[in-house]
Structure formats: structure tokens, C-alpha cells
Amino acid sequence: MDSRIGEIKRQTRETDISCRIDLDNPGEIEINTDVAFLSHMLELSAKFANISLFLNAKGDVQVDIHHINEDIGIVMGQCLASALSDKVGIRRVASAYVPMDEAMARVVIDISGRPYLVFNVFVAGVDNIIQAYSFDYARQFFMALANHLKANIHIDLLRGRDFHHCMEAIFKAFGMALRDAVRIESKDIPSSKGILD
Ligand SMILES: [Mn+2]
Numbered sequence: 001m002d003s004r005i006g007e008i009k010r011q012t013r014e015t016d017i018s019c020r021i022d023l024d025n026p027g028e029i030e031i032n033t034d035v036a037f038l039s040h041m042l043e044l045s046a047k048f049a050n051i052s053l054f055l056n057a058k059g060d061v062q063v064d065i066h067h068i069n070e071d072i073g074i075v076m077g078q079c080l081a082s083a084l085s086d087k088v089g090i091r092r093v094a095s096a097y098v099p100m101d102e103a104m105a106r107v108v109i110d111i112s113g114r115p116y117l118v119f120n121v122f123v124a125g126v127d128n129i130i131q132a133y134s135f136d137y138a139r140q141f142f143m144a145l146a147n148h149l150k151a152n153i154h155i156d157l158l159r160g161r162d163f164h165h166c167m168e169a170i171f172k173a174f175g176m177a178l179r180d181a182v183r184i185e186s187k188d189i190p191s192s193k194g195i196l197d
Contacts, residue, residue, distance in 0.1 A: 006083030010075050014067040015059035019079040022052040023182050033057035035065050037133040041171040048175030073141040077148025092190040094180030098173035103160030105169035107177040110152040113197035117146040121157040
């Protein structure tokens with residue numbers, strides 16, 4: 001099997017991001033972004049996905065984290081798509097439930113070639129404004145990733161109260177679902193059409 005490695009560098013007037021993902025050689029995780037909370041979450045995703053992830057991201061965070069947050073999603077989606085190439089043999093569809101104390105999240109992924117995100121995450125009483133990150137920033141991150149991985153991703157927070165716990169459950173469940181979705185299980189392209197865009 002060819003090595004499933006993706007490598008993307010993307011520089012705009014707003015952000016400068018480089019990313020390398022190795023789907024089959026876990027163990028190396030090195031994440032440096034200007035958004036410490038997102039770095040922490042992505043480390044959890046990579047760990048649970050059992051992949052190697054190198055990510056370096058700088059951006060115009062003096063404005064706010066909007067650009068860098070979305071652009072990291074774009075680059076990670078492109079990097080995963082590049083590593084998967086023609087997707088021969090992958091399981092394609094996978095799901096995971098992950099709890100974190102009182103919180104529990106479910107993530108279902110179909111690496112289908114059709115981008116779509118359903119983000120059903122809401123906790124009554126959590127004021128996103130006071131957080132360094134927010135549920136809506138997470139929605140924008142996963143939207144960018146789904147669009148560029150060309151995957152259908154459903155994220156449901158089934159319960160939770162503490163913001164940090166809720167986010168950990170979501171990013172861990174995403175990693176765990178991704179781990180299964182990219183697993184090689186056959187020698188075929190997993191589509192009755194014979195192609196996955
Ligand atoms: Mn934590």
C-alpha cells in the first residue's frame with residue numbers, strides 16, 4: 001500500500017498554515033497554532049484518530065480568531081483528502097460516542113465525496129462570548145473541514161454542561177470516528193458508483 005500522507009501549505013494575507021498528516025504511522029503530534037484552545041482540541045482529535053499530525057498555524061488573531069479557525073479547518077480537510085487520495089479500500093462510514101464526565105458527543109462521518117455538516121450542539125446557559133473559543137467557532141471549523149475533505153459529518157452533543165468537557169467530547173469523538181472511517185478494509189472503492197469524488 002502506498003503511504004497515506006498528506007502535506008499542505010497554504011498562505012494568504014490572513015493566515016499562514018502548514019499541515020502534515022500520516023494516517024498509518026501514529027505517534028507524532030506537534031501542534032502550534034495561535035489559538036491555544038483549538039490546539040488542545042486538535043491534539044485530542046489526533047490522539048483519538050491514531051494519526052500523526054504536524055500543524056503550524058499563524059494568523060491575524062489581533063483581529064479575532066475567525067480567519068485562522070476556518071483556515072485550519074480548510075487545510076486539515078485538504079490534508080486528509082490528499083492523504084486518502086482515491087480512497088481505495090477505506091471503511092468510509094464510521095461513528096463514535098465519547099463521554100467526558102457529564103458531557104457526551106456522537107460523531108458520524110461518511111467520507112462520501114459530498115460535503116455536508118450537521119452541527120447539533122447547544123447547551124442552555126453557556127455564554128459563548130466569555131470563552132476563548134465557542135460552539136460556533138467549532139461549527140465553522142468543522143464546516144470548513146467537511147467542505148474540503150468532502151465528507152458528510154454529523155455532530156451531536158447528546159448532553160453536557162461544562163464548555164470544556166463538551167468540546168473535548170466532540171473533538172475526541174471526531175477523532176475516533178475518523179480513525180474508523182479511514183481504516184483500510186478492502187481493495188475496492190467503497191461505492192456502488194465505483195468512484196468517490
Ligand atoms: Mn482539556
